[in-house]
Amino acid sequence: MPSEESSVLGLSGKTAIVTGAGRGIGLATARLLNRLGVNIVAVDQKFESRTHDRTRLDSIVRLVVDVADPNSAKAVVRRCVEEFGTVDILVNSAAVNLGGALLDFKDQDWDRVMEVNLKGYRNFARAVATLMIKKKIKGRIVNISSVDGIMAEPGILSYSASKGAIIAFTKCLAIELAPYGIRVNSIAPGWCDTPGGTGRLNEKSRKKVISRIPLRYIAPSDEIARVIVFLASDLARYLTGSIVVVDGGLTSDISIPGLMY
Numbered sequence: 001m002p003s004e005e006s007s008v009l010g011l012s013g014k015t016a017i018v019t020g021a022g023r024g025i026g027l028a029t030a031r032l033l034n035r036l037g038v039n040i041v042a043v044d045q046k047f048e049s050r051t052h053d054r055t056r057l058d059s060i061v062r063l064v065v066d067v068a069d070p071n072s073a074k075a076v077v078r079r080c081v082e083e084f085g086t087v088d089i090l091v092n093s094a095a096v097n098l099g100g101a102l103l104d105f106k107d108q109d110w111d112r113v114m115e116v117n118l119k120g121y122r123n124f125a126r127a128v129a130t131l132m133i134k135k136k137i138k139g140r141i142v143n144i145s146s147v148d149g150i151m152a153e154p155g156i157l158s159y160s161a162s163k164g165a166i167i168a169f170t171k172c173l174a175i176e177l178a179p180y181g182i183r184v185n186s187i188a189p190g191w192c193d194t195p196g197g198t199g200r201l202n203e204k205s206r207k208k209v210i211s212r213i214p215l216r217y218i219a220p221s222d223e224i225a226r227v228i229v230f231l232a233s234d235l236a237r238y239l240t241g242s243i244v245v246v247d248g249g250l251t252s253d254i255s256i257p258g259l260m261y
Contacts, residue, residue, distance in 0.1 A: 014037075018093060019120065030060070094121075097113070100158065118162045125173060146163040191247070
């Protein structure tokens with residue numbers, strides 16, 4: 001029996017593919033969707049043994065996949081249909097950040113970032129959209145970008161470029177798929193408590209980051225997951241091509257500390 005909450009969201013009984021579901025935002029999203037009655041095909045390059053220990057294990061399948069391989073995306077969609085009969089939702093969350101400024105990064109690192117962060121999104125969007133169009137499924141695709149695709153910080157050129165490209169990719173895809181009733185949106189998280197985010201900060205750096213965020217805290221990954229779930233739900237039926245910034249006000253603040261008018 002679906003809960004009142006899942007009924008309002010229109011998610012109970014749906015099926016979602018979530019890439020990057022082994023940790024961080026992808027893991028939090030897979031767990032939350034599953035608690036709301038969604039069947040999950042979780043995709044990542046590796047999973048910890050207890051990654052999904054709190055989910056309904058009869059309604060979740062974990063697949064070890066390199067998202068940069070287009071054949072893997074097609075295979076994941078086939079497996080999803082075999083297990084659950086359909087695909088209603090795609091959350092593209094897989095990402096790597098190999099860092100490096102223009103004069104420093106290695107070509108193979110740049111290529112790998114683009115393969116995972118951009119080509120991987122295209123691979124899964126194309127495989128899922130092909131099924132949705134064929135089966136006349138009015139599905140939902142949510143792509144995870146970043147505030148680094150909107151604003152700039154040094155030393156992560158390839159990552160920022162890939163996240164900016166995801167924003168353009170989302171808008172173009174939304175227009176292409178709108179005639180089929182498929183919605184495509186993106187979120188751009190700011191600082192988030194994930195292994196790839198705050199996991200690299202020491203205590204001093206963490207306090208400095210928090211001091212720059214107007215809401216004065218770093219969001220846990222489940223707060224980001226809630227916004228993704230909203231975009232995948234019936235509550236967002238009239239949203240497509242939107243980029244939702246979830247950053248505690250970080251990108252809205254252009255104040256300069258100590259400067260008074």
